Amino acid sequence: MLLKFTKMHGLGNDFVVVDAVSRKVFFNKQQIERLSDRNWGIGFDQLLVVEPPTDPDMDFRYRIYNSDGSEVEHCGNGARCFAKFVLDRELTNKRIINVETKRGSIQLRVLDAGLVTVDMGSPSFEPQDLPFTADPCNGLYSIMAGDTEYFMTPVSVGNPHAVIKVDQLLDEEVTRVGALIECHERFPRKVNVGFMQVISPDEINLRVYERGVGETQACGTGACAAVVAGIKQGWLSPKVTAHLRGGDLHIEWQGEGTPILMTGPAEKVFEGQIYL
Numbered sequence: 001m002l003l004k005f006t007k008m009h010g011l012g013n014d015f016v017v018v019d020a021v022s023r024k025v026f027f028n029k030q031q032i033e034r035l036s037d038r039n040w041g042i043g044f045d046q047l048l049v050v051e052p053p054t055d056p057d058m059d060f061r062y063r064i065y066n067s068d069g070s071e072v073e074h075c076g077n078g079a080r081c082f083a084k085f086v087l088d089r090e091l092t093n094k095r096i097i098n099v100e101t102k103r104g105s106i107q108l109r110v111l112d113a114g115l116v117t118v119d120m121g122s123p124s125f126e127p128q129d130l131p132f133t134a135d136p137c138n139g140l141y142s143i144m145a146g147d148t149e150y151f152m153t154p155v156s157v158g159n160p161h162a163v164i165k166v167d168q169l170l171d172e173e174v175t176r177v178g179a180l181i182e183c184h185e186r187f188p189r190k191v192n193v194g195f196m197q198v199i200s201p202d203e204i205n206l207r208v209y210e211r212g213v214g215e216t217q218a219c220g221t222g223a224c225a226a227v228v229a230g231i232k233q234g235w236l237s238p239k240v241t242a243h244l245r246g247g248d249l250h251i252e253w254q255g256e257g258t259p260i261l262m263t264g265p266a267e268k269v270f271e272g273q274i275y276l
């Protein structure tokens, strides 16, 4: 089967996007792993499959697969690329797009200058929503990574995140500790691990070791998780600029029960086709 795709990225977090509205397409785990391989396939962090909605009130459904083939609930950078994709392909002419995802519905607002604001839904700090098992100590959770104890804030943004506040962002720590916590026994469905350096109440540096991928150039849900964790812990203000390796995201959260708003770019790199 000849598969047509579009290669895109949000701040260097890269995607292969497939139109399954015009023609149904299904992928098995082995196909996704092969396509994601940067030597043997196309190469991507996530595969995004755009489908017709199952809910008549929605415009589309889109499914998200990590490079290891696991299907996940939410992808912030992917949502912005999804919006650009459906407009570029004239699958819609709406600038406010309602989308079904595995975590529920999200709303995308396409702005000028190639920016998209995503209503990411409300976060949850309840461990059972990640899921995560542990006893808190004053709102932080201790976890051992190797022989070192880390204190983190577990946050669900529809997908699970563990946010660790650090004084410095060190390559070795992100890689080693990220891998250890991603697969820690206390996270039965694994977890995305964010390393957050607070510069000021409205500015952070952030690196994310993503579940099912490894460290990426940027993570939209990770930026949302880090900001809401920082606000909950009293370190951050309601509007924050998150500096990721690939660029900046603007995150806003007004507190419990309100949605997180994320604004950032989406770019198309090339179109291609490949035999599955």
Ligand SMILES: N[C@H](CCC[C@H](N)C(=O)O)C(=O)O
Binding pocket: 013, 045, 046, 066, 072, 073, 074, 075, 076, 077, 078, 159, 160, 192, 210, 211, 212, 213, 216, 218, 219, 220, 221, 222
């Ligand atoms: N690795 C994530 C999914 C992609 C998230 C990230 N690419 C984003 O922009 O939010 C997970 O397993 O939950």
